[in-house]
Amino acid sequence: MxxxxxxxxxxxxxxxxxxxxxxxxxxxxxxxxxxxxxxxxxxxxxxxxxxxxxxxxxxxxxxxxNLISEKKDEIGEGLGSFIEENFLADDVVHDKLAEIQGARRAGEWLVERPHAEHVSGMAASAGLGALTVLDDNDVRDLIEGLVRRHVVDPEWGPLLGRAAESFLDGDHHQALIDLAAERLEQWLVEHPQAFDSVVSSRLPSWVPSVVDRFVDGRLHAEAVRFAQSVAEDRDHPFRRAASRFFADLARDLQQQPELQAQLESFKHEVFDSPRIRKLAASTWTTARAALVEMLEDPGSELRERITTALQDFGRRLLADTTLQYKIDVWVMDVVEYLVHTYRHDLASVVTDTVQRWxxxxxxxxxxxxxxxxxxxxxxxxxxxxxxxxxxxxxxxxxxxxxxx
Known part of the structure; x- marks a missing residue:
């Protein structure tokens, strides 16, 4: 030219x-x-x-x-002010956002599987990046702290007592008794020799073997019948006794300081610091390896579930106009707040860039x-x-x- x-x-x-x-x-x-x-x-x-x-x-x-070279800084300031006042003004941003209808467009975009897979891949990449940045020692410390704060430090006695009461009020312990009686009967039937050896070992050595066999057989039959009757009879004395035992235990866990102290001592003995740290390390290592494997594999169940969830969310966006409105309003509020708060900082990008030239x-x-x-x-x-x-x-x- x-x-x-x-x-x-x-x-x-x-x-x-x-x-x-x-x-x-x-x-x-x-x-x-x-x-x-x-x-x-x-x-x-x-x-x-x-x-x-x-x-x-x-x-x-x-x-x-040579005006531009001489007035470079003033030109940069003028451009920044022009953008701030004419492009980042509150009414301009509001009107533009109102025209976009971003929620509906996002729904139309997400229902298409390639787009949902693309977003799923981005989420997986972000997750892998986060897992790479996280320090294993920090995560272990966090898990250990959470376990200690929410599991070890709270008193177990009152909590277990209230849980047991709720369990009994719902009559859920009967299912446990049914399971225990059925398993006991099955074991006795399948392992009579083991039962007989236990009983025989308690008899004096001078008792004749015929008596041993008679006692073993008799007690074994009685034990089988006991297990059967407990399983079949909903009002069996053993069931009533077990209910009273559990009720007393639930009450004592909440009211008896001695029992609570014993339980706390047992808890701290089991969950001492080295064991918690080892558990935290093992938990995080296993979870991290599983997450990395699933996030890296496009065909993993986790990636598939994320993709399906995104498509479902897109379909819901298209069908629910109320949800569209709520999301659009929320996005408008967030963007308008950010632009209003950082408008000068955004415009200063132009000013600072020109001034650095x-x-x-x-x-x-x-x-x-x-x-x-x-x-x-x-x-x-x-x-x-x-x-x-x-x-x-x-x-x-x-x-x-x-x-x-």
């Missing part, structure tokens, strides 16, 4: 020279000379104006030239962006100058000269 503008200037200069030299013999060339003379004046004036924005014309330090670099960057259009000013100046010169010469020739 600079070459075109310069070519027009040179063309006007050549036309001027030729017309000026021949106008004595060819009077009509006076009009051509006036037009070319005006074109040169217009081209030179606009060349000076355009060049003065970015550098000193011909290297001469004329006042009020080298002065000459800033002029070159801006010239590359708008210089092509500015060259049209030179071209238009040449054309308009030519028409103006022709008009002035014509007016002077046909109006002013006859009056003189």
């Amino acid at each position: 600079q070459a075109i503008a310069l070519g027009l200037l040179l063309f006007m200069a050549v036309v001027f020279v030729l017309s000026f030299a021949l106008q004595e013999r060819l009077p009509w060339l006076g009009f051509v000379r006036a037009a070319s003379e005006g074109g040169m004046v217009g081209a030179l004036a606009d060349w000076f104006a355009v060049t003065a924005l970015f550098r000193h014309p011909l290297g001469i330090r004329i006042p009020h030239t 080298d002065a000459q670099e800033a002029a070159e960057k801006i010239e590359l962006q708008i210089g092509k259009d500015l060259q049209f000013i030179r071209i238009n100046g040449t054309v308009i100058g030519s028409l103006a010169g022709l008009a002035i010469f014509t007016f002077a020739t046909f109006v002013i000269a006859p009056l003189a």
